[in-house]
Amino acid sequence: MSEKHLQTGDVLPPYSGKLRLFAMRFCPYAERSVLVLNAKKLDYDLVFINLDHKPEWIFQFSPKGTVPALEYEQGKAIFDSNIINVYLDEKYPDAPLQATDPLRRAEDKMLVENFSGAQSAYYTAAFNAQALQPNMVENYHKGLEGLQKEMESRGTKFLHGDEAGLVDFTIWPFLERFLALPLLGKTEFAIDSAKYGLLTTYIEAMKTVPAVKAYYLAAETHAKFTESRAKGDPNYNMLDTSAVCCMRPRKKKE
Ligand SMILES: N[C@@H](CCC(=O)N[C@@H](CS)C(=O)NCC(=O)O)C(=O)O
Numbered sequence: 001m002s003e004k005h006l007q008t009g010d011v012l013p014p015y016s017g018k019l020r021l022f023a024m025r026f027c028p029y030a031e032r033s034v035l036v037l038n039a040k041k042l043d044y045d046l047v048f049i050n051l052d053h054k055p056e057w058i059f060q061f062s063p064k065g066t067v068p069a070l071e072y073e074q075g076k077a078i079f080d081s082n083i084i085n086v087y088l089d090e091k092y093p094d095a096p097l098q099a100t101d102p103l104r105r106a107e108d109k110m111l112v113e114n115f116s117g118a119q120s121a122y123y124t125a126a127f128n129a130q131a132l133q134p135n136m137v138e139n140y141h142k143g144l145e146g147l148q149k150e151m152e153s154r155g156t157k158f159l160h161g162d163e164a165g166l167v168d169f170t171i172w173p174f175l176e177r178f179l180a181l182p183l184l185g186k187t188e189f190a191i192d193s194a195k196y197g198l199l200t201t202y203i204e205a206m207k208t209v210p211a212v213k214a215y216y217l218a219a220e221t222h223a224k225f226t227e228s229r230a231k232g233d234p235n236y237n238m239l240d241t242s243a244v245c246c247m248r249p250r251k252k253k254e
Contacts, residue, residue, distance in 0.1 A: 019037070028173035033088075039097060039209075040095055040097070060075070111171075122177065179203075
């Protein structure tokens with residue numbers, strides 16, 4: 001898998017017949033779908049795109065040009081992480097990732113919804129720090145406390161149960177990125193193990209899940225990308241080891 005992000009003018013790589021996910025390496029929504037593809041052990045291709053200079057063809061797969069989008073058949077795609085993940089779970093029913101009980105499914109969705117305040121606070125802290133308000137820090141901690149309370153009442157290793165499931169893969173990409181905030185000087189966003197003991201254990205358990213491990217990036221790496229994006233010059237290709245040696249295939253001028 002190349003970590004190179006394709007951009008305006010770059011050609012669409014040939015379709016291989018596998019599922020194909022359009023993503024951006026640092027996008028938490030795209031990570032949700034990568035984790036589900038990994039957990040289901042599906043064979044897929046991953047194509048990263050530069051979100052500031054989008055390749056023209058991304059709009060064939062995702063009308064607003066957002067990632068993730070999943071090409072499930074040549075030229076046919078669906079977009080939005082939640083839509084993609086439920087589709088994958090239903091289309092490939094081996095290793096089901098959603099709760100069988102309809103009430104538990106509803107509770108999982110509410111959990112994700114209740115966590116959204118923490119996500120918004122994270123985005124402001126990471127990318128628009130001058131707009132940060134004290135109530136956002138409160139919302140962030142309310143989100144974490146709510147999550148920890150739910151873990152306590154469920155009493156399982158993961159939110160889904162003894163194995164990680166869709167609810168875990170939906171929330172995890174944000175927790176992974178929250179850990180970068182103290183490195184960016186946002187110490188009020190630290191996840192202190194004295195206060196968040198259960199949550200800390202959960203975070204460590206998630207890091208060992210094979211689907212997560214295969215795509216996990218350290219807090220330092222997220223912090224580096226976040227800094228570049230906050231400065232207005234996102235370094236999409238910072239993990240691309242081919243960058244020094246290889247020319248990107250360009251579309252021929254007509
Ligand atoms: N609700 C969408 C959100 C996806 C999203 O916002 N993706 C961002 C990258 S993390 C994106 O594509 N931004 C580019 C743009 O908005 O033009 C989902 O869950 O997939």
